[in-house]
Amino acid sequence: xxxxxxxxxxxxxxxxxxxxxxxxxxxxxxxxxxxxxxxxxxxxxxxxxxxxxxxxxxxxxxxxxxxxxxxxxxxxxxxxxxxxxxxxxxxxxxxxxxxxxxxxxxxxxxxxxxxxxxxxxxxxxxxxxxxxxxxxxxxxxxxxxxxxxxxxxxxxxxxxxxxxxxxxxxxxxxxxxxxxxxxxxxxxxxxxxxxxxxxxxxxxxxxxxxxxxxxxxxxxxxxxxxxxxxxxxxxxxxxxxxxxxxxxxxxxxxxxxxxxxxxxxxxxxxxxxxxxxxxxxxxxxxxxx
Numbered sequence: 001x002x003x004x005x006x007x008x009x010x011x012x013x014x015x016x017x018x019x020x021x022x023x024x025x026x027x028x029x030x031x032x033x034x035x036x037x038x039x040x041x042x043x044x045x046x047x048x049x050x051x052x053x054x055x056x057x058x059x060x061x062x063x064x065x066x067x068x069x070x071x072x073x074x075x076x077x078x079x080x081x082x083x084x085x086x087x088x089x090x091x092x093x094x095x096x097x098x099x100x101x102x103x104x105x106x107x108x109x110x111x112x113x114x115x116x117x118x119x120x121x122x123x124x125x126x127x128x129x130x131x132x133x134x135x136x137x138x139x140x141x142x143x144x145x146x147x148x149x150x151x152x153x154x155x156x157x158x159x160x161x162x163x164x165x166x167x168x169x170x171x172x173x174x175x176x177x178x179x180x181x182x183x184x185x186x187x188x189x190x191x192x193x194x195x196x197x198x199x200x201x202x203x204x205x206x207x208x209x210x211x212x213x214x215x216x217x218x219x220x221x222x223x224x225x226x227x228x229x230x231x232x233x234x235x236x237x238x239x240x241x242x243x244x245x246x247x248x249x250x251x252x253x254x255x256x257x258x259x260x261x262x263x264x265x266x267x268x269x270x271x272x273x274x275x276x277x278x279x280x281x282x283x284x285x286x287x288x289x
Contacts, residue, residue, distance in 0.1 A: 014220040014252040017180075018044070022226070022249065025049035025242035033082040038178055040093070041156070043086050044222070044249075051076040053239040054111040056224050057249065059182050061175065062090055063153020066100045070173060070182055071224065072115030080118040104128040104138070106184025106224055107170035132169045136162070139171075145205065148212070161212060165194060165202020168289040172209065179219040187259055188223020189247040189278050191235060196268050197286040203263045210260045218253035232277035251278060 017038060023030040023046060034046045041062040049055035052074035059070040060083060067087060073079040083101075091099065103119045105112050108130035119125050128138045135141070139149035145162030152158075159174040163186045173182040186192065186205065194202045228235050228247035236243055255278060262274055267283045274281040 012252055012254060014248075014250040016248070017220055017222075017250055022046050022246065023048050024244065024246050025055070025240075026244050032078045035082060035086065038180070041090070042175070042178060045079065045082050045086075047073050047077045047079065049241065049243060051078070052111065053241065054225065055243070056111055057222070057226075058224075059173075059222070060086055061153065061156070061158070061173075062099070063156035065152075065154025066102055068102045068104060068151070068153060068158070068173075069119075070104055071106055071112040071184075072103055072119060074111035075114040077115050079115040080122070083119075084122075098124060101125040102128065104135070104171075105130065105169070106172070106182070107167035109167055109185070112184075112224065130169060132162075132164065135169050135171060145201075146208070159212075159216075161209060163202075163205040163209060165198050165205045166192070168198075170205075174212070174216060174218075176216070179217045181213075181218050181221045181253075183221050183223045183251075185224050187221055187251065187255060187279065188225050188227075189249070189251060190223070190225050190227025191273070191280045191282040192259070193282050193284050194263075194267065195285065195287040196270055196283050199263070199267045199283065206256070206260045206263055210256050213253055213256050218256075221251040221253065221255055222249055223251070228278060228280075233275050233280075235280060247278065255279070 018036045023034045030048055032048050032051055036044050043060040045058040047056050054074040056074055061068045116127050119127055132144055136144040139151050139160045141147050141149040145164050149160035151160055161172045163170045163172050166185045170184055226246050230245050230247055262281050270283050270285045
C-alpha cells in the first residue's frame with residue numbers, strides 16, 4: 001500500500017448539496033432507493049446497499065425536450081419505479097403529458113447497466129449502447145476520446161467527456177447550470193480501480209479532464225459510489241453490508257488535480273493501492289476493456 005501526500009487541507013471543501021443523510025444500510029428498514037433533488041430538474045437516486053453491495057448513485061436530469069438518466073443500477077435494484085415516479089411528478093409540475101427518456105451510462109460495468117432491461121420496453125425511451133462507438137455516435141463525439149460531446153436536453157446543454165481508463169466506454173457529464181461534474185467510477189470517494197494495461201488511457205483521460213476543469217467552474221464532483229469513511233484514507237471492506245460514518249458524496253474540484261498527480265506514478269503492480277484522504281487509486285490486473 002502506497003501512502004500519498006494528501007492535498008486535502010489545501011483544497012477548498014465542496015458545498016454540501018444534500019440535506020439528508022444517504023441510506024447506508026445501517027437501518028434495516030431502509031427503502032430500495034432514496035432520491036434527493038439538486039433542483040426541480042435534477043435528481044440523484046441511490047440504490048440501497050441492502051439490494052446490492054455496490055450501492056450506486058444514478059442521476060436524472062431534465063431539460064425542456066428530454067430527460068437523461070445516467071446509469072440504470074446494479075443487479076437487484078428497483079430503479080425504474082423511482083424513475084417513473086420522478087418523471088410523472090415532473091410532468092404534473094410542468095403541465096406536460098410526456099417527455100422522452102434517454103438511458104445512458106457512466107460506463108458499461110454490470111453495476112451500472114443491470115437495470116437496462118427494465119427500460120427497454122418503456123414507451124418513449126432510448127437505451128444507449130455500451131461500446132465506445134455507440135456512446136460516441138449517440139452523443140455526437142466525432143473523435144473519441146479527444147473530442148467533447150454536446151448534448152442538448154432542451155434549454156439545458158450538457159457536455160459529455162470521454163474518460164476511458166477504468167472502462168473503455170467511460171464518460172463524465174458536466175452540467176453548466178449547476179456547475180456539477182458527474183464523474184462515474186473514474187473519480188469518487190472510494191477505490192478507483194484502474195486495470196494496469198489501461199493506466200495510460202486513464203492518465204490521458206484525467207489530463208484532458210483537468211484541462212477542461214481549468215476552463216469550467218465546478219462546484220462539486222459527484223461520482224457513482226461511496227466506499228470511503230469520514231476518516232481520511234480509510235475505506236470500507238469489499239462488499240461491506242453497511243456503510244456507517246460514510247464519506248460525503250461530494251468531492252471538490254481540487255480532487256481532479258490530486259487524481260491527476262497521483263496517476264503520474266508508475267502504477268504497474270496490481271493490488272498495490274495509492275491511498276489519498278478521499279479516494280484510493282487501485283491498480284488491478286489487466287482486463288479486456
